[in-house]
Amino acid sequence: MKPFFALLLMGYACYSQVGIGTNTPNSSSLLEISATDKAFVPPRMTNSQMLAISHPSISSIVYNTTFNTLYIYNSLGWKSMQDTDNSNLICKKSGGTLTVTNNTYYNFPLNSSNVLSQNSSTYDVISNGKIKIKENGIYMIGAQLSVNNMPSGTKAYSIAVYKNGSLIGLLNKNESIQSSNDYWGASGIMTFNLRINDEIDIKYLINNNTNLNLVYAAFSFIKIN
Structure with missing residues (x-):
């Protein structure tokens, strides 16, 4: 009878509540941690290490030291707990x-x-200017560009979005008409239906044979659905 009694105890232990720092875990909790002077510390790792985890389980949690925030794994992949529902990407640069x-x-x-x-x-x-999409959805893409020495005369320009090597939209296309060497800038925004593993290129064209002084360049992605 002793082996059978031990087996019953093991089965009870597997399904009872576990308390750390408390002898009375809530009946609805499988595991309850209680403390007033210590913290719960999840695994800490870089973004590359996090993405290298093989087949993470739904609800896995790590502290991402690259972005200094907690991440949780859901059906769409790793998601920062600081993110809103409208996942975004913003890149910008001044000078050059x-x-x-x-x-x-x-x-x-x-x-x-x-x-x-x-x-x-x-x-x-x-x-440079190349982004890989990791979730299906509708994305709003914006870009802006400015220089401080656009030459005088008429210069054609455009800001374009390419998907997997093919042009899918022009955020802006026009002509710059300058009476003298001066500041110039352009921007634009469009929405696109993108899929997992799509590679997006944000490109510019300015018809001028001399390099220009960059004042500001930026692009942004917002997943709206």
């Missing part, structure tokens, strides 16, 4: 040189070192 050549598109000079805000479960900044 803007490469331009007649009739040639160039990627925005913004990469992972220029990230101001990012939900890593939705976006991956691959290289």
Whole structure:
């Protein structure tokens, strides 16, 4: 009878409540931790280490030391607990040189070192102006560009969005008409239906044969549905 009694005790232990710091865990809790002078510390790791976790379970939690915030894993991937429902990505840069050549598109000079805000479960900044989408949805994409030495005369320009190497939209397309060498800027915004693993390129074209002084460059993604 002793082995059978031990088995009953083991079965009871598997299904009873567990308390740490308390002898009376709530009956609705499988595990309850109570303390007034100590903290619960989840696993701490970089963003790369977090993304390298093989087959994480739904509701897994880590502290992401790259972005200094808690992340939780759901059916769409890792999600920052600081994010709102409208997942976003913002990259910006001030100063530098803007490469331009007649009739040639160039990627925005913004990469992972220029990230101001990012939900890593939705976006991956691959290289200059190139973003990989990690969730299906409707995205609002905006971009802006300015220089301080646009030459006089008429210069055609455009800001374009490419998906997987193909043009899908022009955020802005027009001509700059300057009476003298001066400041110039352009911006635009559009919405697109994007899918997991789509690679998006944000590009600009300015018909000028001399590089320009960059004042400001930025682009943003907002997942609206």
